[in-house]
Amino acid sequence: MLHLILSIVFSTSLFAIFKYFGIYKVNTLQAIVVNYIVAFLLGMLSANTIGSIGTIGDQPWFLGAVALGLLFVTIFFVMAKTAQYNGVSVASIAGKMSVVVPIVFGIILYKESTSFFKLIGIVIALAAVYLSSVKDNESNNKGRLLFPVLLFLGSGVIDTTLKFIETNYVSEKEVDFFSGSLFGFAAFFGLIILIIKYFVLKEKFELKSIIAGVVLGIPNYYSIVFLVKALQNKNFESSQLFTINNVGIVVVSTLLGLLLFKETFSLKNKIGVALAIIGIILVTVA
Template identity: 45%
Template sequence: MIYLALSILASTGIFILFKLFKKYNIDTLQAIVVNYITACAAGFLHYNQNINLNSIKNTTWFYAAIGLGFLFIAIFNVMALTAQRNGLSVASVASKMSVIIPVIFGIWVYNEGVGAQKIIGIILALLAVYLSSIKSSRLKAQQKEKATIWLPIILFLGSGTIDTSINYFAPDDSIPLFSATIFGFAFIIGCAVLLYKSVKFKKYFSPRSIPLGFALGLVNYASIFFLLKALRIEGLESSALFTINNVAIVAISTLVGLLVFGEKISKTNWVGISLALVSIVLVTLA
């Protein structure tokens, strides 16, 4: 379970860094592009075999990696905007409530078990995610002008698709290479967007984006690598793992929002966090 714990901590770090982007006025897209070249380099350095570009092109997952590269940079931008406009807890909730997508996929495609305890745990997990995201009337009024319902919806669908796809396409023996390839394509797409912005809007790259972008790349690679390693543990079903992983990230991110960034947490939010812990226990024991 150490892989799962490390993935949870790394994923929580992603949300924290997104909040820091706003605090230090960092260009989100520029930092995300730096993040992807960092994560790509980390994957290639972590891969302990010779790298052959032609052999990568001939793998069964190559074209899936291209599609995931596009999704990664698109959803990462949506995640950052959601954290900045709707709040840290809403961003983590919207992305992690998408757990229902890989859970259904795992039960349907991999014929994973669906016992009563597991179903109750998943239902409680979804309820926990919802309750953790509810804002007080005062906070809603403060965020009304800048928040938008479309960002969490897009984040929900995109995150669910990414989680399901990386589990389905990732090769058991080449996780670092698979991850590096996805990050590499995300970097190429991001560079194209930055080039367009520099030509169209005269918006040039700022070196200030490098430090936090570099840090984001390290935790981003860690979150994917450790999640995929956890998914390869024999006897641990993906539907259970995704539920535990996502709900734990929601609970921790909400607490970090309170303790570090001063976000308001209502009694309802505390109920949601408590239910998250109960759901984790139920799904784990199931």
């Protein structure tokens, strides 16, 4: 149970850290790149696979890891903008509700069974993302919905792709090596973007971005580590654990938004949060 609680705490802290990036005018992309470098080093050191870095190109999952690395840095940036622009609760809901995307892919591509709970969960997920994001009496609601929708779809595509590659190309002994490689490729693509911005836009690297990246990278890495450790607990079924984890992150993020950042919630937003919790439970049960 301790590992599960720590996973929820570290995962929720990511949304709060992104919110502070906006408050303190941190260069989000620079911090995200540093974050992935930190996560990559922590992963490789923990797995004791630093000496195997040169063999990454020979692995059957190499191209998949490259594609996922690019997706990682892109969607993490979208997550940051969602937390800054829409609030930590909306970012957590859009991210956690994306679990329905792999389900839809499974139904379409693999002809998996459809149940009443699955269909209702998908509908609730879409409604939850919309209702939690929209604001009453605002003319730019379409703009407000852009980042949550991109986060919802992007996170779902990452989950779907990750599951496919791990199932078909990654052995149990290579999970740490593969995961660390994903962080490495994300850092690589992020650095390319920063180099281009440096020469084209003359954008200089900021010291506070390095500090912010380290602050982000440590909880980002350990949110995954503690989730994996929680999954190894035989007292919990994975469906129970993912339900508790996802609902916990949504609830704690919402409380953080209310208490720490003084975010305001309309009736629609409150219904959206409630639907998110219900939807997560239904989808996980299905």
